[in-house]
Amino acid sequence: MTAATWTLPTGSPHAAVIGLGVHRAERVVPNAAIVDAIDSSDEWIQRRSGITERRWVGPDETLESMSLAAARAALTDAGIEPAQIDAVILATCTNTQQITGLAPRIAHLLGAQGPAAFDIAAACAGFSHGIAIAADLIRGGTARHVLVIGAERLSTLVSETDRGTAFIFGDGAGAVVVGPSDVPGIGPVVWGSDGEQHHAIELSADWVEAFGSEDRTLPHIAMDGAAVFRWASYEMAKVAQLTLDRTGITVDDLDLFVPHQANMRIIDAMAKAIKLPDHVRIARDIADQGNTSAASIPLALARMYADGTARSGDLALMIAFGAGLTYAAQVVRIP
Ligand code: UT7
DSSP: OOOOOOOOOOOOSEEEEEEEEEEEOSEEEEGGGTTGGGTOOHHHHHHHHOOSEEEEOOTTOOHHHHHHHHHHHHHHHHTOOGGGOOEEEEEOSOOSOOSSOSHHHHHHHHTOOSOEEEEEOOGGGHHHHHHHHHHHHHHTTSOSOEEEEEEEEGGGGOOTTOTTTTTTBOEEEEEEEEEEESSOOBOOOEEEEOGGGGGGEEESSOHHHHHHSSSOOOOOEEEOHHHHHHHHHHHHHHHHHHHHHHHTOOGGGOSEEEEOOSOHHHHHHHHHHTTOOTTSEEOOTHHHHOBOGGGHHHHHHHHHHHTTSOOTTOEEEEEEEETTTEEEEEEEEOO
16 A cells, blocks of 8 residues: 555644633623522622622623624734634533534624634633634644634523522623744643533533423523532642643743632632732632623733733733533733
């Protein structure tokens, strides 16, 4: 048998984030508006989670409209035309139109030229999974520009009477364009899962069970908050440290810490465990946005630009974790 010579793509030496865009859901919902239904208080919610208010979709907003708005803003920020996008990756766990993924439609509405387009379901860790995949696609020569979107409409799947979740979640979208680079812009990913704890955050019933039941109740997000809290506070600090080690840098080299916005106490616990020095600015977007799952890291980063906390060229440690349980972390040079 003669050995065939195949033509294989050659990638860019490195990949980098070259543009960022976000969309915050328009309805501001303060703690006072939700406490009665869960027998709680503004004081309890702030003390236990750091949240004072959250953003929920208004009547005209959808997962699609938020994704599109964030994607358009990211393309503009990157100076990239839709036709230059080779792949669209949408990270979401709240696309209730399960068949099919939303990414192809977003690509079409953007005016892209039929790129590869698919959704990924890694819950709150989805955006960081998307960045890792995008970087490898570019370094491997499969794509030149990849649009990564994290978008969630969690308010649809939250039970207003569930004490453990009604106050936590918010809606929004964030997107980045990842492109080729001559210098490192996205470090190695440290990612993984703990499927033994898959019941710690899940829908209360699967769709078929829910609608086959007598009362046909919409399923809602159910969470063993304390279990997730313990896992996130202890295990994710180790993942953060491993990410720095694999990248070959230390906390002293960082400018920004942009963790998933799950709970202000988890953010503080991680920062303390990895001994972040004072000069590292910490993202705290959760206070008035809520936990937006896959959208939380780009939304938090956008907030830091807007208030002057982040500057172009800063080195950020991003770490995301959530249902699955899944996690992913990487060091990113921000655009
Ligand atoms: O983004 C995906 C990943 N998700 C997360 O990372 C979320 C992780 N978990 C959390 O953020 C926290 O577990 C919560 C903020 C959800 C809850 O805070 P907690 O400190 O873990 O509260 P807990 O569930 O341990 O409950 C403590 C107490 C209990 O009362 P007792 O048994 O001590 O008397 C609860 O009954 O607080 C009570 N409680 C509430 N009280 C007022 C539980 N929920 C509420 C509430 N309002 N909403």
